[in-house]
Amino acid sequence: MLELKEEQLESILEKGIKQAKNIQLVSVTKKIPTNDPVSIFNAAKIMKKQRSYWRSAEDNFTVVGVGSAFEIKTNKNTYQETDKQWNSILRDAIIHNPFKNEGTGLVAIGGMSFDSKKEKTALWNNFDDSQFVIPEFVYVQNNVEAYLTINVRVNGTEDVTNLSREIQLQEDQLLTETVTAFKTNAIVSKTEVEPQQWKKTVQLATEEMKKSDVAKIVLARELRVKLSKEAHIESIIQDLVNQQPNSYVFAFEYGEDCFIGATPERLVKKEKSQLLSTCLAGTAPRGKDVVEDEKIRKGLLNDKKNREEHDFVVQMIRKAITPFARDIAIPDAPVVLQLKNMHHLYTPVTGIIKENSSLFDIVEKLHPTPALGGTPKEEALSFIREHELLDRGWYGAPIGWLDSNENGEFAVAIRSGLIQKDEASLFAGCGVVADSNPEAEYEETNIKFTPMLSVLGG
């Protein structure tokens, strides 16, 4: 194992302190023995540090962000402004990273709101339209390998010996604290926000589609949940990881609020120049046994309405990435992705990213795909803005991370909820097309609440 000597940390810090300009970030990555990501997340709480958590759906890849060395926040022109600030930080940072693996070096982790043009409510007060943090500590686990990156913001006046001693103490605490007890969460009440009105809006959307060229509109609704006591976030993360093995598990904490969930939907992944995206739309329930599952799977593959919902996403993603990628490969027909609580139609997308296209350029073009917005995009978005009785906040929006080695990944924040102490708002939506039935769509949203409901204890 390549160890980072204490003197080495000191000498890199010293260089940073001497060089310090406006924002001087010093970033040092080292290889460490694997640790328990949830214990690190828990230690961060004890240390009163801001926290973020990400686990990938496909790879055994987890990121835990602790504290905030720097924050990139914007409320307008979100993608380009975030990209610009990130690049300027990268330019000035002193990065010591002998590994260059995914998630090592400088990492920014965060997300954005679904629609910055929709009027905000107090629910999402702690979340900006685009908010990424460069944590003070980043623990990354990639299969059996683990890395710890320490990011320090210096201004030139620090005493290097004291600073490096303080960092060492924090690191020790972060890596040795364990979660003493997992707690079961329990739900005392559930309140659906305007379910009848929601069905009427679905009906209205279908009528709109019959008389205009709008072909799909995704409509979401909210479920308010009261818990018996303050939610135990560590247990919720652990349960999501156990129960939803083929989903991205994420948690972003800002102030006292935590946006958390387990989404099966990748928006885009960038591995150097390799691009991966996913079309995910079209839903059916799980069966009671393998025989019934097989019947449902066949039914979903051959269902005209679900295939239509899905195809809008495939067409749009192909079009959106064409300016940014070559060698785009998309299978002709979807397959079925089986999750714990439901089935989805799934089509993977691959390509090679052209030079000069950043991850944020691609995210900007992709979001929202017709899996969360609709077709055509602008018309669907104005319908949602006008009729949906919901401040989506970060629900349905891109969330993810990026590193200083040209890697990064964004998922679509569905199957999620905003937890505020002993209360939570859960969100679920579905793709409405011209022949949608409001009652059936309502049932579909009920299934989509279950991944979060089951980890909250009800």
Ligand SMILES: C=C(O[C@@H]1C=C(C(=O)O)C=C[C@H]1O)C(=O)O
């Ligand atoms: C909008 C959600 O999910 C989306 C809608 C789907 C559908 O209508 O079939 C399927 C997957 C997602 O693209 C959600 O879970 O809230």
Ligand SMILES: [Mg+2]
């Ligand atoms: Mg659907």
